[in-house]
Amino acid sequence: MDLDLDAATLEFRDEVRDWLAEHVPTTPLPPMDSDEGFPLHREWEHTLAEARLSTVTWPREFGGRDASLLQWVVFEDEYYAAGAPARVSANGIALLGSTLFAFGTDEQRARLLPRMARADDIWAQAWSEPEAGSDLAAVRSRAVRTDGGWLLSGQKTWSSRASHADRAFGLFRSDPEAQRHHGLTYVMFDLRADGVTVRPIRQLDGVTGFAEIFLDEVFVPDEDVIGAPGEGWRVAMTTASNERGLTLRSPGRFVAAAERLVDLWRERPSTEAADRVVDAWLGARAYRLYTLATISRLADGGTLGAESSVNKLFWSELDVALHETALDLLGTDGELAGPWQSGYLFSLAGPIYAGTNEIQRNVVAERLLGLPRGSR
Ligand SMILES: Cc1cc2nc3c(=O)[nH]c(=O)nc-3n(C[C@H](O)[C@H](O)[C@H](O)COP(=O)(O)OP(=O)(O)OC[C@H]3O[C@@H](n4cnc5c(N)ncnc54)[C@H](O)[C@@H]3O)c2cc1C
Numbered sequence: 418m419d420l421d422l423d424a425a426t427l428e429f430r431d432e433v434r435d436w437l438a439e440h441v442p443t444t445p446l447p448p449m450d451s452d453e454g455f456p457l458h459r460e461w462e463h464t465l466a467e468a469r470l471s472t473v474t475w476p477r478e479f480g481g482r483d484a485s486l487l488q489w490v491v492f493e494d495e496y497y498a499a500g501a502p503a504r505v506s507a508n509g510i511a512l513l514g515s516t517l518f519a520f521g522t523d524e525q526r527a528r529l530l531p532r533m534a535r536a537d538d539i540w541a542q543a544w545s546e547p548e549a550g551s552d553l554a555a556v557r558s559r560a561v562r563t564d565g566g567w568l569l570s571g572q573k574t575w576s577s578r579a580s581h582a583d584r585a586f587g588l589f590r591s592d593p594e595a596q597r598h599h600g601l602t603y604v605m606f607d608l609r610a611d612g613v614t615v616r617p618i619r620q621l622d623g624v625t626g627f628a629e630i631f632l633d634e635v636f637v638p639d640e641d642v643i644g645a646p647g648e649g650w651r652v653a654m655t656t657a658s659n660e661r662g663l664t665l666r667s668p669g670r671f672v673a674a675a676e677r678l679v680d681l682w683r684e685r686p687s688t689e690a691a692d693r694v695v696d697a698w699l700g701a702r703a704y705r706l707y708t709l710a711t712i713s714r715l716a717d718g719g720t721l722g723a724e725s726s727v728n729k730l731f732w733s734e735l736d737v738a739l740h741e742t743a744l745d746l747l748g749t750d751g752e753l754a755g756p757w758q759s760g761y762l763f764s765l766a767g768p769i770y771a772g773t774n775e776i777q778r779n780v781v782a783e784r785l786l787g788l789p790r791g792s793r
Contacts, residue, residue: 418713422491429484430491436468437499449505450626455581458505462536472510472534479526480534486663486712490705493669498676508578509533509540511664513586513605516656520603520644528640529605541579541608543587543630544653546572551776553588554597554650558632560589560604566638567591569606572631577770579628580617582608588649601649605641606632621762660771662725666732668705671739674760675701678743681757685746694746697739704731723784726777733767733774740764 422430446461447454465471466480474489475481484492504510514533517526532538549555558571569589579585584607592600608615612635617625644652659665675698682694707728711721740761744751751758768774782788 418487418709420709422487426485426488426491429488430495433470433492433495434499436470437495437501440464440468441499441501445500446502448622448624449503450578450581450620450624452581452625454624455505458502459536459539461502462504462506462539466535471506471536472514475514475530475534479530486715487709490667490669490708490712493667494672494705495669497667497669497673500673505578506533506536506539507665508542508582509536509538512542512656512660513540515659515664516586516603516643516652519655520652524640525643538584539578539582541576541582541585541628541630542656543573543576543579543585543606545575547574550575551773553653554601556588556590556601558587558589559593560591560602560637560646562591563636566636567602567604567642569604569612569632569635569637572629574627574629575618576628576630577626579608579615579630580625584608585630586643588653591646591649595647598650600647601653602646603643603649603652604637605643606635606637610635610637612636622759657772658721658725660725661729661777662721663708663711663728665771666729668701668708671701671704671732671735674736674739678739678746681743681746685748687746690742690746693738693742697735697742700731700735700738704735707731723780726772726780727785729771730774730777730781733764733771736764736767737761 442461446457449455449458462471469480469482470492472479472481473484473492474486476483510533514530517529529538533540544553546556546558548557558569558573560567560569571589573587576585584605586603586605588601589604590600591602594600606613608630612633614631616629616631618627618629619625620627678694678697682690711724711728715721740757743757744761747757779791783790
């Protein structure tokens with residue numbers, strides 16, 4: 418890959434930079450998972466979408482601008498450098514969107530993607546269950562065949578954004594007789610449909626980022642199944658590879674945080690922390706190069722595959738180390754509520770969500786290094 422940006426990409430970068438300078442709110446929005454912050458973040462997504470900046474790589478017919486993946490990396494660099502609001506539509510755009518491109522029908526793409534790009538629908542991921550987290554194939558929520566569709570019943574948990582979101586996508590057991598990884602179906606449903614109860618889970622900071630979702634014979638039409646019934650595991654693995662391997666956490670997020678860490682170190686120099694500041698800065702740059710290598714691999718016809726797990730391990734551990742270093746530089750001031758403290762608390766979740774790091778290490782050991790399978 419040529420690391421020098423071509424003229425079109427430079428022009429795109431300048432346009433994005435200027436647009437963000439003009440539009441990013443000067444006062445940070447309240448947290449996106451708060452009652453107050455959610456609608457403001459949705460409004461921000463509408464503003465982004467009007468400029469065709471909410472989903473830059475998508476085709477124009479769905480609200481994007483056909484940008485290359487390299488241009489997406491550049492967009493994200495600019496987005497985070499500008500301190501723009503957190504993306505309340507990320508579950509849709511980064512996870513479900515890529516899944517619909519791989520497995521959706523033309524009708525589903527035409528119906529769902531433009532609404533997702535404009536944040537008319539904000540999506541939640543309803544995968545985890547009380548007894549199915551790392552072991553996702555253990556899901557027990559059911560999809561039972563009925564006239565023209567399916568009836569969903571069961572319980573989902575830890576669903577980010579579900580307390581405020583409009584719709585959700587999840588895995589349901591449609592054939593209880595089939596082997597664990599078979600007999601699962603990938604279904605989208607309305608969070609306000611009859612039979613759905615959403616119970617928010619209040620977090621340490623008081624916001625309700627998570628929710629439990631209870632489903633009691635919730636009807637979904639056949640049009641809201643992604644992929645073939647019974648093929649849900651294969652579809653879900655596409656979502657998971659995208660989540661871990663590329664779309665959820667762009668390098669821009671870490672490069673911008675590392676730059677802020679360097680600024681903090683300049684304000685509060687510490688010989689003891691210098692090496693860790695440098696490590697974080699280099700780690701963010703290395704992650705950017707690794708992402709560019711992933712993009713090259715995809716451009717050559719490669720797939721995300723098990724390398725996604727390496728990616729996820731790297732960014733989640735980098736994020737924790739970076740924030741720990743910032744709090745050390747802040748000393749007792751770090752205990753005061755502020756962006757570094759809230760960033761630190763959220764970074765601690767990185768090794769858990771999108772599949773825990775222990776599980777990613779198992780994937781790396783077995784699928785990339787060819788080590789024998791551990792006992793389960
Ligand atoms: C911030 C955040 C956001 C989330 N958002 C969502 C969401 O939007 N939608 C959703 O569906 N879920 C979401 N989750 C849930 C997340 O996917 C699960 O928490 C995660 O998959 C782990 O599942 P669990 O909590 O059931 O833990 P468990 O699976 O019970 O694991 C407990 C511990 O055992 C370890 N462990 C389990 N099995 C193995 C093994 N085979 N080898 C080695 N170690 C093992 C795990 O690594 C972990 O440390 C979110 C979680 C967090 C923290």
